[in-house]
Amino acid sequence: MIEIVEAVVLARQFNRELLGKLIVEGGQGNSRHKFAFVSGSAEEYAAILPGKVIGEASDHGSVIKVGLEADYVLLLGEGGERIRYHRDASTLPNKYQFWLAFEDGGYLTVSIQGWGATMLLPADQADAHNLMQPGRVSPLSAAFTRDYFESLYGQLAPEDKSSLKAFMITKPKVWGVGNGYLQDILFRAGMHPRRKVVSLSAAERDVLYEATVETLRTAVELGGRDTEFDLFDQPGGYVKLLDARSVGQPCVNCETPIQKESYMGGTVYFCPQCQKL
Ligand SMILES: [Zn+2]
Incomplete structure (x- = not known):
């Protein structure tokens, strides 16, 4: 994808x-x-x-x-x-x-x-x-500031039940991010995909912003994921931190085996220790 x-x-x-x-x-x-x-x-x-x-x-x-x-x-x-x-x-x-x-x-x-x-x-x-999607802001552009990211939270009601996965890739969503990069963004941020967005503190929203930008910029520098192919049928150089290959493997931070779950029409991967619900 x-x-x-x-x-x-x-x-x-x-x-x-x-x-x-x-x-x-x-x-x-x-x-x-x-x-x-x-x-x-x-x-x-x-x-x-x-x-x-x-x-x-x-x-x-x-x-x-x-x-x-x-x-x-x-x-x-x-x-x-x-x-x-x-x-x-x-x-x-x-x-x-x-x-x-x-x-x-x-x-x-x-x-x-x-x-x-x-x-x-x-x-x-x-x-x-x-x-x-006219009017959206690319997370790789200079316009994707911390203030812009904060404005996405502003679209949620205080009692909103959306999870982090829904917030990031469905609504309001970070433009262009799907289930692929989501896994690494949330791992870098240390956040569980099913956690409620409204439970994040301001400091945690800073962390999620930084993890989003770092993940996407790093992947661009490396030419995209190694599971995707360019015009010449060559894979990219970005090896994901978490994907199907990670299940049961030790977390790079704490060595707890990586788990997977079906959630929202797709699979999520996470470290149950580093990304507590
Ligand atoms: Zn871990």
Whole structure:
């Protein structure tokens, strides 16, 4: 699943490797399914794409916006997309939900596991699209200050029952953070995923803010998680502190075995000693 860090890494690669490439053909791929979200018919995609040129790419939460000059954009992300560049046809995957062929013989494919989006939109409509979540603040930007983070708590009623997991990734949520990075943020903060948000002291809210920024910035520096892949099918260098591989392994701080639990439609991992409920 693409989260904000992977969106940053992929957008940078688009700008470095694909900017200016001329599209000669493209479309919705050879394997459509109902959770591969599109913005129009296969015929529309096939008609719009030829002749477009890859423009600037940017990250928006877990979404990657790619310019298709002169007047369209492609929105990818917020799901289980594998986005890959191919120097020639020899490495094309068997199934893909979106593809581009470039004048120089290269290809781009998007294969969607679970759900995901490949939206082709007129450029002047893209920023208002609900995938872009207009008005949100990236936790990797200078605007993600301690005061901004505090304003997220301000959206909760005093008797709010939300857990830390719900607060961080559902509502109000830190933009672009999902169940992947959540585990490491809460481990760094020493907080249990099921703990009530309103129980945090001001000092603990400081700690959670610092853990959020540190986790995401560190992961960007390392090129994203080692379980996610870049345009060239290479894994990132960020090894998560807690994930499926950690269960039963000793906590790096206290050596208590790491536990997992099903919670809110996903799995949470935690140290029962360092992250008390
Ligand atoms: Zn521990």
